[in-house]
Amino acid sequence: LVLLSVICCPQNYPLYIRSVPTENELKFHYTVHTSLDVVDEKISAMGKALVDQRELYLGLLYPTEDYKVYGYVTNSKVKFVMVVDSSNTALRDNEIRSMFRKLHNSYTDIMCNPFYNPGDRIHSRAFDNMVNSMMMQVC
């Protein structure tokens, strides 16, 4: 169950946030924000490994909350972050990877749109649909 998906630009401000409405959404936002630090740390540690699907430290925040935060970084330092409820997530690493891949593809499509200026918030309906379907399907 994906709770939240966020796309952050290289400057670390969000380009797109989509969350399943739950309470404490702000908490998730905060979680994502802090996870960006972890992402950055991993990026610098990676060296030449560019596109990498990393798994964030499980139980990063609020161990009681029992959710995991996954991260993904593109070559251009655009970060995708997903917060997943870990109640049913035992073996879903591949699924997470495929979801990130889909996100990446859709993001690329958006970039191809000349009317989109990099750095803008993403308002594309097609993108929203894709993300929705993706997030819903895992529920």
Added chain:
Amino acid sequence: MRGGGSSSSAEPGCKMEGLTLSEAEQRYYCDLFSYCDTESTKKVASNGRVLELFRAAQLPNDVVMQIMELCGATRLGYFGRSQFYIALKLVAVAQSGLPLRVESLNTVKDLPLPRFVVSKNEQESRHTALYSSDADNPASYSGVIPPPPGRIQVKKGSVSHDAVQQRTSTDQQESTSPVVSPQQSPPTSPHTWRKHNRHPSGGNNERPLAGPGPFWAPFSEAQPGSSTSSDPIWSGHSPPPHQENWVSFADTPPTSAILAMHPASVQDQTTVRTVASAATTNEIRRQSSSYDDPWKITDEQRQYYVNQFKTIQPDLNGFIPGSAAKEFFTKSKLPILELSHIWELSDFDKDGALTLDEFCAAFHLVVARKNGYDLPEKLPESLMPKLIDLEDSTVIPVISEVGEQTGEVGYSSSPAEAPPSKSPSMPSLNQTWPELNQSSEDTAIVHPVPIRMTPSKIHMQEMELKRTGSDHANPTSPLLVKPPDLSEENKMSSSVKFTAGNTVTDGYSSSDSYASDPEQIGSTVTRQRSHSGTSPDNTAPPPPPPRPHPSHSRSSSLDMNRSFSVTPGQQQAGVVAYPPAVPPRPQPSQGAGPHVHRPVDAEGLIAHTSTSPQQIPEQPNFADFSQFEAFAVSGVNKEEEDEIEMHSEVLQVEKATDSASSLRVAKADGRVEDKAPANVPTSAGKGTTPLAPPPKPIRRRLKSEDELRPEAEEHTQKTGVIAAVLASQPSIPRSVGKDKKAIQASIRRNKETNTVLARLNSELQQQLKDVLEERISLEVQLEQLRPFSHL
């Protein structure tokens, strides 16, 4: 007639004589009253009209009499508004089969609106259908029969009424229709409708058509075309107000009500408007068939779009880059968000550029949006670029997914009518190759291709394709890739080139190259555009070996065939026999470079010289191939490129020249002939040879591999460098140059190649010596140490 006044007066929110009307009824009756109000008295409906109306209600005469009596008209002698309303209601009652009673006026609930069927009243009946849906139409109609098909449109009509008036003044096109409408008497409206909707989609399409006309005025071009085209249609029509409404969509800011424009409502519109014949069945038929119509593009619109496309991109097969498209559509003053959405819908292959079809779809969507239509979530079918296969996507998939697209493969094989005359003596493979190439241009284009393989790959290829210039696919006849001679040759060569790159990985068998034909073909298509003399290398992205110089592809493959067949001993499928013709070789000059690339190759070439006659064409090919391989290898050797580049270039030329000359002498016409017919006429020095390019790259690869293996790494690197250098000879003149010049150039190149190779050879010898010495010393040491081993 329609003036705001009438509309305002026609807006009774009233109850007359105890008559309670629903909102829809109210509106409908209002309209009808206005319609009957020929004298514009706003109080009395003319008897004539009313009677016509009643006749249209298809009620038996006695019922009509009864109605008239009941409503009080007989008493009064005229139809006042209230009487009229009562009459209408009674008509509805009668039509629903209920007994006519005054009491039933108010007691009957949910009475359907009276239906008037007669042609004239078809509108009314339609209208009825519309009204029953309870649209919120501000009852502002011009005295014309109610109208419009879509409630939304009605609304728009009313809203835009004023706009229409203004438009009338501004846009010429509008002016004609508006003028017509008010004056014309409603009775003619049915005809008008009919004419207006010459076909189911006509009306709807016209609407947007009109839209762009005035709308686009601010754009660079006036749209006389579109305007005039719609004029004839409009001019005859009477309910111009409605038409104007249609037309005025552009001016009408999309109101919220309009946003509900669904295909369903469009259907209504279509149905209503298409009064082509009074028969209801027609309407129904139209209704069912017009589902897509709102999004279908009429011919005039299409023409208009094409013209607009041309202003941005003269080549109809080319792309409009994203930035240009952005500017163009920004002029439409739609919000960026909507434009972004339109782009997402219309850029079917997600390549950041618009082909003609995509552009038309985008334009159509903009127009529709301007006219108030809501943007669909998905691209409507009628706007889907069927050509998508024809466009770059076709090429791309072909190249990358030859095997996957069985359909496409089938396609490519079908048009195998290829010019067999190309190389009669060529081995079957070669023959087929050219045939396929030429015939498959069409097929290649046809390949539907899955647009996206992987983002990078697709983008890469698309980028390449785009760069090459234009999409080969013809919007109208994707399949028909007009096999122009020129392009063919170029294509073939380019495709060969491309294939070479691809086929490098395919394997060595000629059959492989065959299989890659479709790819090549596809690439040919693309390539053909790209041949502008610029080295394909520039555009080729790293991963797949960059397309070799188009001009070289063919010839290089030939060379390869030749050289390999001779040296490696028939590695290729006997693609050796070439007609002896010695055509002028544009390639030699170009191919010379690449030739240098392989020392062994050069030798092979020279060996070949005696054997195969078609040296000349091959050399350039040869060069290309080496380019290919060089590229394949040069990934590792990039660093050394620079230093070696300098002198290798010189060598290359020499070498190329040498090999070329030698080859040329021997082969002369054989191969060349094959290519000549194709080459000469077509390629502007592309040096495309119909011969089988695919085998070439493959063989080349074999050869290069063989060569590489024994060679030291340095050598490989050097060759790689050389190849790279050779590959980077974009300056090789592509012109169909004179034979002599070409020959001389190739001679020069061969000489250079020779020099380079000789140098390499000496270096390798030196290395060998060193290694041998080392070995000796090591053995000595070993001997010395051996006694100690026992200790």
